Amino acid sequence: MRPVIGAAGPLATALLAIGFVATLVGGPIMALQAELDPAELELLGAPAGAPLSGLELVTKTNEVAGLMRCPVCQGLSVADSPMDPAQAMKRKIERLLAAGYSEEQVLSFFETSYGEFIRLSPKPEGFNLVVWLLPLAMLALGIALVARRVRAAPQDAPSGEELAAYRERVRRELGS
Amino acid sequence: MALVVGGLISLPLIVLLALGFRSDPRSIESPLLGLPAPSFELEDLEGRTVRLDELRGRPVVLNFWATWCQPCIVEHPVLIRTAERWAGRAHFFGVIYHDERSKIERFLRERGEWGPTLVDPGSDVAIRYGVYGAPETFILDGSGIVRHKVAGAMRPSELERLLAEVS
Numbered sequence: 001m002r003p004v005i006g007a008a009g010p011l012a013t014a015l016l017a018i019g020f021v022a023t024l025v026g027g028p029i030m031a032l033q034a035e036l037d038p039a040e041l042e043l044l045g046a047p048a049g050a051p052l053s054g055l056e057l058v059t060k061t062n063e064v065a066g067l068m069r070c071p072v073c074q075g076l077s078v079a080d081s082p083m084d085p086a087q088a089m090k091r092k093i094e095r096l097l098a099a100g101y102s103e104e105q106v107l108s109f110f111e112t113s114y115g116e117f118i119r120l121s122p123k124p125e126g127f128n129l130v131v132w133l134l135p136l137a138m139l140a141l142g143i144a145l146v147a148r149r150v151r152a153a154p155q156d157a158p159s160g161e162e163l164a165a166y167r168e169r170v171r172r173e174l175g176s
Numbered sequence: 177m178a179l180v181v182g183g184l185i186s187l188p189l190i191v192l193l194a195l196g197f198r199s200d201p202r203s204i205e206s207p208l209l210g211l212p213a214p215s216f217e218l219e220d221l222e223g224r225t226v227r228l229d230e231l232r233g234r235p236v237v238l239n240f241w242a243t244w245c246q247p248c249i250v251e252h253p254v255l256i257r258t259a260e261r262w263a264g265r266a267h268f269f270g271v272i273y274h275d276e277r278s279k280i281e282r283f284l285r286e287r288g289e290w291g292p293t294l295v296d297p298g299s300d301v302a303i304r305y306g307v308y309g310a311p312e313t314f315i316l317d318g319s320g321i322v323r324h325k326v327a328g329a330m331r332p333s334e335l336e337r338l339l340a341e342v343s
Contacts, residue, residue, distance in 0.1 A: 039304075113304050134188070141181070
C-alpha cells in the first residue's frame with residue numbers, strides 16, 4: 001500500500017501554492033478595497049475586472065482619465081489637467097483600477113456624483129444619439145450631393161456636333 | 177432643392193442653439209438631488225470625528241470652500257449670519273476643498289467660524305458629492321436627502337429660503 005502522504009503530496013503542494021499566490025495577489029487587493037469607504041464599496045459592487053499594477057495600471061489610469069472631463073477646466077480631460085481636483089480624481093481612478101474595478105465601473109462611479117457631464121464623450125443613447133448620428137447624416141448628405149453632381153456632369157457635356165462647331169469658331173477667330 | 181437642403185441643415189442647428197441659449201452652461205444639476213446624501217466620516221480641525229449618518233433630524237448645510245476662492249470669502253459672512261440665526265435648528269459644516277490646513281486655520285482665526293470645518297483627505301468626499309468648484313453648497317433635509325445644490329456664493333436670503341424649504 002502506497003503511503004497516503006505520497007498521494008496527497010502533489011495536491012497539498014498545489015493547494016499551498018494556490019494559497020500562497022492568492023495571499024500575494026488577494027492581500028494587496030483587500031488592502032486597496034479596505035481604503036475605500038464602505039458606502040463606496042456598496043456603490044461599486046464587486047470588482048468586474050482584473051486588478052492592475054505597474055505599467056499596466058499607469059497606462060489604464062491615463063486611458064480612463066482621458067475619457068473624463070476635468071471639472072474645473074475648459075475642455076480638458078482629467079489626464080491632461082494639472083489642476084488639483086483633476087489630480088485627486090486621477091489618484092482615485094488609479095486606486096479603483098488597482099482594486100480590480102473595470103473601466104465602466106470607474107466611469108459609472110464618477111457619473112453617480114458628477115452626472116454624465118463628467119464623460120468627455122456622451123454615451124450613444126437617447127438624445128445623445130443626435131451628436132453621434134448627425135455628423136454621419138451630414139456626411140451621407142454630402143456624398144449624395146456629390147454623387148448627384150457627378151452623375152449629372154456627362155449630360156451637361158457638349159455633344160460632338162457642338163464641339164466641332166466650337167472648334168471651327170475658334171479656328172476662324174484665330175484666323176487659321 | 178438648395179432651399180430644402182439648406183433648411184434640413186440649418187433647422188436642427190437653430191433648434192439646438194435655441195435650446196442651448198435657454199439654459200445656463202455653468203449650471204450643472206447634481207444627480208444626487210432627491211437621493212440619500214453620500215455618507216462620510218471626517219475629522220474636523222479640532223480632531224473630532226463627524227459622521228453624517230449621526231446628524232439626522234435637522235437640515236445639514238455642507239459647504240465646500242477654500243481660502244484661494246474669492247466667492248468663498250464673499251460668502252463667509254453670509255454663512256456666519258445664517259448659522260447664528262439657525263443655531264439649534266440646522267447643522268453647518270465646511271469641507272476644505274483643495275487648500276492647506278494652516279491657511280484655513282489662519283483665515284478662520286481672522287474672520288470667525290460658522291461651524292466645524294472638516295478635513296477631506298484625498299478629496300474623497302468632494303468626489304463623492306461631485307463638486308465642480310468652490311464654493312459649492314449642498315443642503316440636506318432632516319432625513320439625509322440631498323435637496324439643493326448651490327454653485328457659487330449664496331446670498332443671505334437664498335440660504336434662508338432653501339433652509340426654510342427643507343425644514
